[in-house]
Amino acid sequence: MEFKEKISNVTSKVISSFWGTLEHVNFDFRFKNGKSANLTHEVYGKNDGVAILLYNPSTKKVILSKQFRMPVYVAGVSNGFSIELVGGAIDDNESPENCVIRETEEEVGYSVKKVKKVATVFLSPGLMKERTYLYVASYNEDNKVDNGGGLASENEEIEVLETSFKTALKMIETEEIIDARTIMMLQYLQINRLI
Ligand SMILES: Nc1nc2c(ncn2[C@@H]2O[C@H](COP(=O)(O)OP(=O)(O)O[C@H]3O[C@H](CO)[C@@H](O)[C@H](O)[C@@H]3O)[C@@H](O)[C@H]2O)c(=O)[nH]1
Ligand SMILES: [Mg+2]
Numbered sequence: 001m002e003f004k005e006k007i008s009n010v011t012s013k014v015i016s017s018f019w020g021t022l023e024h025v026n027f028d029f030r031f032k033n034g035k036s037a038n039l040t041h042e043v044y045g046k047n048d049g050v051a052i053l054l055y056n057p058s059t060k061k062v063i064l065s066k067q068f069r070m071p072v073y074v075a076g077v078s079n080g081f082s083i084e085l086v087g088g089a090i091d092d093n094e095s096p097e098n099c100v101i102r103e104t105e106e107e108v109g110y111s112v113k114k115v116k117k118v119a120t121v122f123l124s125p126g127l128m129k130e131r132t133y134l135y136v137a138s139y140n141e142d143n144k145v146d147n148g149g150g151l152a153s154e155n156e157e158i159e160v161l162e163t164s165f166k167t168a169l170k171m172i173e174t175e176e177i178i179d180a181r182t183i184m185m186l187q188y189l190q191i192n193r194l195i
Contacts, residue, residue: 088103
C-alpha cells in the first residue's frame with residue numbers, strides 16, 4: 001500500500017489581520033478508512049498569552065480583574081463584563097514569566113517576583129492556535145505598588161477585584177465567573193489546598 005501522510009499539502013492564506021490573524025488553512029486529510037479529503041479550516045490567533053491567579057494565604061483572598069469583553073457582549077452575557085485572572089498577550093521577544101509579572105503590575109498594581117507555572121492550555125483548540133501559560137503567585141499588602149487599572153495608552157480599563165476565595169468559588173456557581181482559565185485556576189487552588 002502506498003504510504004500517505006495523515007495531513008499533507010498544508011497551505012495557509014491570511015483572511016484578516018487586525019488585532020489577531022484569521023487564516024484559512026487548506027490541507028489534505030487522510031481518514032482511517034484510507035480515503036482523503038481536501039479541507040479548509042479557520043484558525044485565529046495572536047501572540048500566545050499568560051494569566052495568573054494571585055492569592056493571599058493569610059487573608060484567604062484572591063485578586064481578579066473585571067473588564068469589558070466584546071465577545072462576551074456579543075454573546076449577550078453580563079453587558080459584556082467579565083471577571084477574570086490577570087493576564088495578557090506576550091510581547092514579541094518577551095518570556096511568558098516576564099510577561100505575567102509585567103501584566104500583574106499593569107493591571108492590578110502588584111509587584112510579584114516569584115510566580116509558579118501550573119499549566120499550558122489551549123482555550124479553544126477547534127478555533128484558536130493560542131497557547132496560554134497559567135501561573136499562580138501568593139501576595140500580601142507589601143506587594144502593592146499602585147492602583148493598577150491597565151494601560152491607558154492601550155485603552156485598557158480594568159477594575160481590580162480583591163475578593164474572598166469562598167466568594168470567588170460561589171461566583172462560578174452563579175455564573176458571574178464564566179472565563180475558563182479563571183475557573184480552572186480557582187479550582188487548582190482549591191484542589192491543592194493552597195488557601
Ligand atoms: N480582543 C481584542 N482586544 C482589543 C482589541 N483592540 C484593543 N483591545 C484591547 O487591548 C487590551 C489587551 O490587553 P492584554 O492584557 O494584553 O490582553 P487581554 O485582552 O487581557 O487578553 C488575554 O486574554 C485573552 C483571552 O481572553 C487571550 O486571548 C490573550 O492572549 C491574553 O491572554 C485589552 O484591553 C483589549 O480590550 C481588539 O481588536 N480585539
Ligand atoms: Mg489583560
